[in-house]
Amino acid sequence: MTHNSLPRPDTGSGQNRGPDALPDHGVVKPDHGVAETVIEARHLGVTFAADRQQTVALTGVDLAIREGEFVSLIGPSGCGKTTLLRLIADLEQATTGTLLVNGVAPEQARKQRAYGYVFQAPALYPWRNVERNVMLPLEVMGLPRAERQARAARVLDLVGLAAFRRRFPWQLSGGMQQRASIARALSFEPNLLLMDEPFGALDEITRDGLTLHLHQLWRRTGLTAMFVTHSVPEAVFLSTRIVVMSSHPGRIVAVIESTLPRERDLDVRETPEYLAVAHAVRAALREGHRDG
């Protein structure tokens, strides 16, 4: 179903693209002008039980994410940001509360191939070259060979790896590997991109480049994105909204709307608006830390 949609047009600048410009992913959309809610969490909580010890990984999470948003989850280690992402991906099960992804339960959304997931490590398959790595989800979904190749070519072009499609993962730099893994997550055209600290293991210069690249990618595709990070500059640069979390127990302490324009370049980091948002995020992080 989701893979029957036409290739996403990527010719335009991507500006001013409302939800109508998005390709149909087989998800029934309400027929009104307001952007659809992609993720809706109510009183969401997870408690891990191990050796008669209970760890509250996440508690009382209320969050609604609309189509086309770029939402960062930021907070210290153990604040449950990865857990929240894994809940949405149906890689982890909530113990309390409700969670809807594209209006359905996470499991159903996963089966509808609603989201692409990018892990902390590139998680490429070492015995497959870049192109075949990107085609992996398409093989699993049973697309015909010609279609797989066409889609792989398109997303590799999107992340700037077209020239490296025959290379094997170990022949690529860390940044290129992570770009390949982003291409893989986009290959089946999900409407939601979940990223768990994808640039965490990379050096600062590579990170800067990839951050900008990711921003342009998001602008061009009109995807809804969730991005887990430790880095305030990364979160502020990329996001339309920043969810600040705290640990013990993992929870949301603040949700900060970005006042930055949707279209950005690296220079935006010098503007007062950027510094104001960054300041608000840091203040919320400190606040959360004190409470914890």
Next chain:
Amino acid sequence: MGKVAPVLVVLVILTTLWYGAALAMNWDQAQTLADDDAGWTDVATAALTLERPLLPTPDQVVGEMIRGVFGYNVVSSRSLLFHAGVTAWAASLGFMVALIAGMTLAIGIVHIRTLDRALMPWLIVSQAVPVLAIAPMVVVVLGNIGLTGVTPKALIAGWLSFFPITTGMVKGLRSSDPMRRDLLRTYSATGTQVFMKLRWPDSMAFLFPAMKVAAPLALVGAIVAELPTGAQAGLGARLLTGSYYGHTPQIWAALFMAAILAMLAVAAVDGAQALLVRARGGRL
């Protein structure tokens, strides 16, 4: 040359030691056969050229091998190549048995929790059974139920060599990176797809070392299965007749031929691995 020189040095040392040992072990026999007025050089020469020495010299063994390989028609039962071929065939079939059985068991153990607990102790017991010692008996028993020819040999060879394949594959099939497994879950991949696209390719890095252990074991199994009386052909039969008639060069020639076969078997596994590595862009 840097690689050849050390090997040559070791070869020279081993050969020298071997000649010394042959001299010492064959001395008494040579002295008994020698004339009373023979000098020590005559005795020494005799010790190194005995027809049935306790320990044949390297040149005697090599001579026996050359005679065995080139001296007779390949289909003749006096040809060493013929016997090597018989053993290699049985060992190859046994190795196939080990591969199929080993992989099937591993797949079962990895996928079915109860098999993991129920089967593993028995597999370990199976390896504790001294098959080498009871192989002749097994061959006789199998012969009684109508399994003759190459079948019992292949079964014993398979029995001796399946265990490394099983343990290697179990480890390999479980070696997949959790993130790569989660990735397939995000695609809602089926169990079969997870197996074909992740577990199986991951297991190859464990399968090939396991095969390198198993291949010589299969050869040992085939040879042992040829030892019981009645085996007319194969390196095992050569060992047996050699020791029966006290013709030690024949025993040593058969042993060296077995060593060569084992090296060829390991080289074949290496070759297969090289092909896979090439298909995978340079890494296993």
